[in-house]
Amino acid sequence: MPDLTSSGHVYNVLFLCTGNSARSLMAESILTKEGGGRFRAFSAGSQPKGIVHPLTLTTLRSFDYPTDGLRSKSWGEFGVPDAPVMDFVFTVCDTAAGETCPVWPGQPMTAHWGIDDPAAVTGTDIEKEAAFARAFRYLKNRIAAFTALPIRSLDTMTLGAKLHEIGRGEGATSPRSNVA
Template sequence: MADRVYNVLFLCTANSARSVLAEAILNQLGEGRFRAYSAGSQPRGTVNPYAINLLRNLGHDVSALRSKSWDEFAEPGAPVMDFVFTVCDSAANEACPVWPGRPATAHWGIPDPAAVTGSEAQIALAFDEAYRMLRRRIELFLALPISSIDHLALQEKLREIGKSGAGADNGAPADIAANG
């Protein structure tokens, strides 16, 4: 199991900001152990320029990022997902495709930075905050002993991560990573 690469799909309605941020973060932090993807129920067709800018400035590879439909991942020949996370409330309430296999799922709702209006600084701050929250949840996820935990316990841990404040010091309950 140590050599296994887990496939993770992050879903959001437009697939232009939050899900794309999560894809880039997990592909960097989980390199070699995880392969992240993102998609949307109603993809915008382009990735938000603030998301691209932020990721590029933080050293993420943005060359393969694109806004795409979740239908791509429900088709024959698509990668089989081990985990599927919704990162926006709209996508969490939509009827998702049936995913092949039995992926663990959870809702990790994050406020939409693309919905923020105001100055350039206010918008950039909203993207920074979304990135920080997603990164913290992904760090908690990466700390889980995935290969040695049963499916139901894993589902519960994933839901706990999604309910966490995911702040710099007040992430998920302390026992999530420690007790696996």
């Protein structure tokens, strides 16, 4: 397990989703901006779509969040020997949470922060945009709670409980209710 108590340590955080086209990429962008230099954010998917959903980019830009360098990629990129060692891995979709994940070097702390897939919403453009804005808000709230945690001063059990509690916040899905 990574040493989460050392001062000056920049925490590597990986957000996982099946397609890596919407939620996990939004989370990566949000933590990049909100992390205050304390976190390095990454995202990946078990079966990446290979493209960033256009409404992901539109939503992030509308809230003034970074989009440079965002790309849909496989979680396999983070399981190779020269990949950054993760301190935290969060699944943001229920399908990815139920999949057998690779063994992550360093044994990061994990939690499930599932929210509904905005890319799965059908309907009018306004309904689709609202779904992306809602997903963004839920992720931003979870990430704000995460970055506010006194990580260095919490023991592993307490930190783990807090991470899981964050995942049960507003908009949380229950496993298998969201198969995107």
